[in-house]
Amino acid sequence: MDNTAIKVLVVLVSLWISYVQAIQSGRFSAVLAFGDSILDTGNNNLLMTVSRSNFIPYGRDFSHHVPTGRFGNGRVLSDLVGVKELLPAFRSPFLKSSELSTGVCFAFGGSGLDKFTASIQNVIWVQDQVNDFQRYIEKLNAQVGDPAQVKQIIANAVILISAGNNDLGITYFSTPAKSTRYTIQAYTDLLIGWKTTFINSLYDLGARKFAVLGTMPLGCLPGARQLLGNLICLPNVNYGARVYNEKVANLVNQYSQRLPDGKFVYIDMYNSLLEVIQNPTQYGFTTARPCCCSVMTPIPCLFSGGHVFWDFAHPSEKAYKTILPKILNTIQSNLA
Known part of the structure; x- marks a missing residue:
C-alpha cells in the first residue's frame, strides 16, 4: 500500500471514529x-448587498x-449549538475540506422564505440555499469517499433553520405592498407553505433531524422599539410573530407525526428572548438597548x-449564551 492510500485510509478511519463517538455520546x-x-457566519461577505457585517465594530469580541461577517459582537447562535467552536460559512473562500464532515x-443575513425578502437585499433566498446544500453533499462525498458514511453524517446532523424574521419584520410590516394585499393570517400561511417546501x-x-426556530419577538427589537421612542414593543408586530410561530410549531408537530423516520423540534426563540428583554438585570444585563x-x-x-x-436587530453573544x-x-x- 503506497503512502497516498495510507493517508486516505487514515482520514476515513478518523472520520468514522468521530462519527461513532458522536453517536455513542448522544451528540450529533x-x-x-x-x-x-x-x-449566518459569513456567507454574505462576497455578495453585493448592504446586509453585510464584515467590518468593525462587528466582531469586536x-x-x-x-x-x-457574523451579525454580532462575537459568535452567533449557529456557532454555539455546534459540535465545534465555530461553524464555518459554506461560501467562505477559506473553508477547509476537513471542516465539511x-x-x-x-x-444568509437578510434572507427569508418569501423570495421578495431576499431579492430586495440581494441575498440568497432560503429555497436557493438548498442548491448550496447539494453542492456541500458533493464535496462531502469527495472528501469522505464513502456514500453510505456521508448519508449517515447528514442523517445524524442537526438541521438548524431560522427563517421568517425578515419576512415579517422587513417585507410584511415595512412594505405596504404586502401588508395591504395580505392579512397577517394570509401572509403567514404563505410563509408556512414555503417553509414546508423547504x-x-x-x-x-x-x-x-430538524430544529426549527420560531421568530424572535420582532416588535421588541431595538429597530422596532425606536419607532415609539424606545418606550414599548410594537404590539402589532409581536402579534404577527406569535401568529407565525404558532403555525410553525403546528407544522413541526405535523412533520413528527407524518415522517416517523425523521425527528423534528420547535425552538421557541420568542419567549426565551422576550423574558431576557423584559428582565435584563435578572440575567446579568444592564439594558435591552443596543450596544452599537x-x-x-x-x-x-x-x-x-x-x-x-448588539445592534438594531441582533442579540449579543452573551444574550445567545443566556438562552x-x-x-x-x-x-x-x-433529536438525540
Whole structure:
C-alpha cells in the first residue's frame, strides 16, 4: 500500500471514529444551518448587498477582534449549538475540506422564505440555499469517499433553520405592498407553505433531524422599539410573530407525526428572548438597548456584555449564551 492510500485510509478511519463517538455520546455528527442572520457566519461577505457585517465594530469580541461577517459582537447562535467552536460559512473562500464532515452554515443575513425578502437585499433566498446544500453533499462525498458514511453524517446532523424574521419584520410590516394585499393570517400561511417546501427539499436530500426556530419577538427589537421612542414593543408586530410561530410549531408537530423516520423540534426563540428583554438585570444585563450600530447608539458602547442586543436587530453573544441552555436541552431531548 503506497503512502497516498495510507493517508486516505487514515482520514476515513478518523472520520468514522468521530462519527461513532458522536453517536455513542448522544451528540450529533454535524450542524447544518440554514436561513437568516441569526445563523449566518459569513456567507454574505462576497455578495453585493448592504446586509453585510464584515467590518468593525462587528466582531469586536470575536477572537483577535476580527469582523467575520457574523451579525454580532462575537459568535452567533449557529456557532454555539455546534459540535465545534465555530461553524464555518459554506461560501467562505477559506473553508477547509476537513471542516465539511462536522457541519457548515448555509444561512444568509437578510434572507427569508418569501423570495421578495431576499431579492430586495440581494441575498440568497432560503429555497436557493438548498442548491448550496447539494453542492456541500458533493464535496462531502469527495472528501469522505464513502456514500453510505456521508448519508449517515447528514442523517445524524442537526438541521438548524431560522427563517421568517425578515419576512415579517422587513417585507410584511415595512412594505405596504404586502401588508395591504395580505392579512397577517394570509401572509403567514404563505410563509408556512414555503417553509414546508423547504423542509421537504432538505428531507429528500437525506436530512432527518430538524430544529426549527420560531421568530424572535420582532416588535421588541431595538429597530422596532425606536419607532415609539424606545418606550414599548410594537404590539402589532409581536402579534404577527406569535401568529407565525404558532403555525410553525403546528407544522413541526405535523412533520413528527407524518415522517416517523425523521425527528423534528420547535425552538421557541420568542419567549426565551422576550423574558431576557423584559428582565435584563435578572440575567446579568444592564439594558435591552443596543450596544452599537443604531440611531440610539451611534457610538458603540464600551462593554457589550451589559447589552441584550448588539445592534438594531441582533442579540449579543452573551444574550445567545443566556438562552442557549434551554435551546440545547430541547434539541438534545428531542433529536438525540
